[in-house]
Amino acid sequence: MSASTTAKAPAQERANTARSLRSQKWNDRITRLGALALVILFSIVILLPVAWMLSTALKTRLEVVKYPPIWIPAELQWSNFPKALTFLPFATYFRNTAFITATVMVADVLMNSIYGYAFARLRAPGKEILFYVVLATMMVPYQVIMVPQYVLFHNLGWVDTFKPLIIPAWFGSAFLIFLLRQFYRGIPPELDDAARIDGCGYISTWWRIMVPLSKPALAAAAIFSFTYNWNDFTAPLVYLNSPDKLTAAVGLAAFRHRYGATPWELLMAASLVAVLPCILLFFFAQRYFIQGIVVTGVKG
Amino acid sequence: MTEIAPKQSGFKLTASRREALAFYAMISPWIFGFIVFLGGPLLASIYYSLTDYDVVHTTNFVGLENFITMFTGDKLFWQALKVTFTYAVMAVPLGIIFAMFLALLLNQKIPGLALFRTIFYLPSVIAGVAVSLLWLWLFNPTLGLINTVLRSIGIQGPMWLLNERTVIPSYVLMSLWGVGASVVIYLAALQSVPTELYEAASLDGAGPARRFRNITLPMISPVILFTFITGMIGALQIFTQAYVMSDRGRGGPHYASLFYGLYLYQNAFRYFKLGYASALAWFLFIVIMLLTLLTFKLSSDRVFYQSGGRG
Numbered sequence: 001m002s003a004s005t006t007a008k009a010p011a012q013e014r015a016n017t018a019r020s021l022r023s024q025k026w027n028d029r030i031t032r033l034g035a036l037a038l039v040i041l042f043s044i045v046i047l048l049p050v051a052w053m054l055s056t057a058l059k060t061r062l063e064v065v066k067y068p069p070i071w072i073p074a075e076l077q078w079s080n081f082p083k084a085l086t087f088l089p090f091a092t093y094f095r096n097t098a099f100i101t102a103t104v105m106v107a108d109v110l111m112n113s114i115y116g117y118a119f120a121r122l123r124a125p126g127k128e129i130l131f132y133v134v135l136a137t138m139m140v141p142y143q144v145i146m147v148p149q150y151v152l153f154h155n156l157g158w159v160d161t162f163k164p165l166i167i168p169a170w171f172g173s174a175f176l177i178f179l180l181r182q183f184y185r186g187i188p189p190e191l192d193d194a195a196r197i198d199g200c201g202y203i204s205t206w207w208r209i210m211v212p213l214s215k216p217a218l219a220a221a222a223i224f225s226f227t228y229n230w231n232d233f234t235a236p237l238v239y240l241n242s243p244d245k246l247t248a249a250v251g252l253a254a255f256r257h258r259y260g261a262t263p264w265e266l267l268m269a270a271s272l273v274a275v276l277p278c279i280l281l282f283f284f285a286q287r288y289f290i291q292g293i294v295v296t297g298v299k300g
Numbered sequence: 301m302t303e304i305a306p307k308q309s310g311f312k313l314t315a316s317r318r319e320a321l322a323f324y325a326m327i328s329p330w331i332f333g334f335i336v337f338l339g340g341p342l343l344a345s346i347y348y349s350l351t352d353y354d355v356v357h358t359t360n361f362v363g364l365e366n367f368i369t370m371f372t373g374d375k376l377f378w379q380a381l382k383v384t385f386t387y388a389v390m391a392v393p394l395g396i397i398f399a400m401f402l403a404l405l406l407n408q409k410i411p412g413l414a415l416f417r418t419i420f421y422l423p424s425v426i427a428g429v430a431v432s433l434l435w436l437w438l439f440n441p442t443l444g445l446i447n448t449v450l451r452s453i454g455i456q457g458p459m460w461l462l463n464e465r466t467v468i469p470s471y472v473l474m475s476l477w478g479v480g481a482s483v484v485i486y487l488a489a490l491q492s493v494p495t496e497l498y499e500a501a502s503l504d505g506a507g508p509a510r511r512f513r514n515i516t517l518p519m520i521s522p523v524i525l526f527t528f529i530t531g532m533i534g535a536l537q538i539f540t541q542a543y544v545m546s547d548r549g550r551g552g553p554h555y556a557s558l559f560y561g562l563y564l565y566q567n568a569f570r571y572f573k574l575g576y577a578s579a580l581a582w583f584l585f586i587v588i589m590l591l592t593l594l595t596f597k598l599s600s601d602r603v604f605y606q607s608g609g610r611g
């Protein structure tokens with residue numbers, strides 16, 4: 001008898017602990033469910049504008065101004081796309097944009113990889129100071145150097161050519177130098193030390209060891225370079241004037257200012273075509289996007 | 301001593317000197333570009349800011365006249381400052397809070413994390429003119445999606461971009477749509493906080509609110525500082541949105557969306573007052589430097605670096 005009563009107390013305690021653990025588990029589950037519901041809600045809110053863009057791009061002009069608005073047009077107006085793209089010479093604009101973006105991307109990946117490697121691995125007096133200069137240039141807004149750079153390129157006769165948009169890229173981008181340097185610092189130094197001991201020079205160590213090992217970071221750099229230049233507006237607006245030299249972004253802005261904002265279905269169709277490459281790139285290479293952001297944002 | 305010195309400084313390269321030489325050889329294009337495309341123009345623009353340079357006429361040295369005009373005779377300069385700072389003061393903190401909120405939600409071990417992260421980040425990859433056009437359409441008072449949704453729940457929506465009072469909040473709202481990059485950064489930072497800290501705090505009886513304030517916030521404070529500074533610099537140079545969304549890119553209605561970047565652009569490339577625009581640019585640069593320094597100073601005892609010295 002006495003044995004069973006003494007055994008009762010710990011059993012009670014165990015039951016209590018089990019109950020509190022269970023309620024803890026329930027609490028966790030409710031928190032997670034609430035979080036999930038909110039996340040789904042915000043996802044819908046974030047996606048709605050894009051869906052609205054697509055919906056508008058496929059409507060007739062009458063459906064666009066119809067009240068109350070409809071989400072799915074009676075007949076999908078795919079012809080809005082060719083119509084929008086021939087309204088202004090968008091084919092030329094896209095070709096120009098693709099050319100500038102691709103050229104800059106090659107320069108960005110190649111050159112900043114060399115700069116990033118030098119800053120990550122080589123020892124030299126004054127390197128720290130120079131690296132702080134690199135970081136400081138990230139803080140300089142484009143608008144501050146826009147005017148003096150314009151004067152420089154004007155004097156060089158580069159205005160209304162692609163040169164002001166392409167050539168500076170070869171001399172490095174602070175953000176990409178930083179991104180790649182952070183990545184190279186995470187590669188075990190034994191690997192390139194071994195190559196150096198085998199008699200490789202610095203350039204061939206970079207090319208044969210660092211480049212193959214840093215493909216994800218180089219992909220991230222390429223993607224950032226692509227989206228930045230594809231979407232860039234200010235510099236092309238400042239430097240390009242001739243109608244046959246404009247980029248897609250400048251062409252879109254001209255479209256809006258020339259026709260007001262009435263042909264919404266055409267504006268949205270042209271906008272969709274303009275954002276499509278970035279969206280596709282993002283879906284196929286998003287882990288590089290995420291990785292790049294995390295490397296520069298968290299480990300900074 | 302004196303006999304050894306010349307030998308060392310002779311032609312024989314030590315390994316460390318060769319390494320230093322290689323370093324400077326590899327980054328020499330960057331140094332060249334820094335001087336020619338950034339440092340040089342930046343210094344040259346100090347000179348331009350003291351002239352009436354306009355590409356066409358002969359340039360005259362005017363001393364501090366541009367700056368005096370800016371501060372005493374140019375109402376639009378003050379308007380542009382007001383617009384830009386009103387926007388930054390709203391958009392930057394709200395952006396941080398909203399991004400943090402979304403990151404905390406994503407960090408609750410919910411299923412489908414990768415999918416939701418993708419959705420949240422999506423607006424960040426399509427920045428620029430197309431997105432400005434999209435929001436121009438969303439904000440349309442009669443036909444736009446936002447007022448349509450509001451009307452369906454019985455609210456008469458505002459005029460958004462067409463009203464002086466609501467135009468800046470409209471830009472803020474639009475900026476919140478693009479906080480995805482910050483969400484990704486915060487989420488990574490949250491995931492890097494050691495779980496032992498939370499377990500220890502729970503055992504000591506700390507609830508979720510206290511755990512957030514005393515563990516999460518200090519641990520991710522460097523990341524918050526980073527997003528605050530980059531967000532502030534970004535907010536002070538808003539240009540594309542205002543150029544595309546305001547009528548004829550003039551910053552209307554009645555200069556209520558005349559952002560500093562837009563005003564600078566107009567002076568430089570619409571009126572070709574490049575001297576005056578240089579003065580405007582330098583003022584913006586100084587403001588940004590001072591704000592950045594101030595942020596570092598004010599935050600130095602509030603930001604916690606886990607590894608000590610490295611900032």
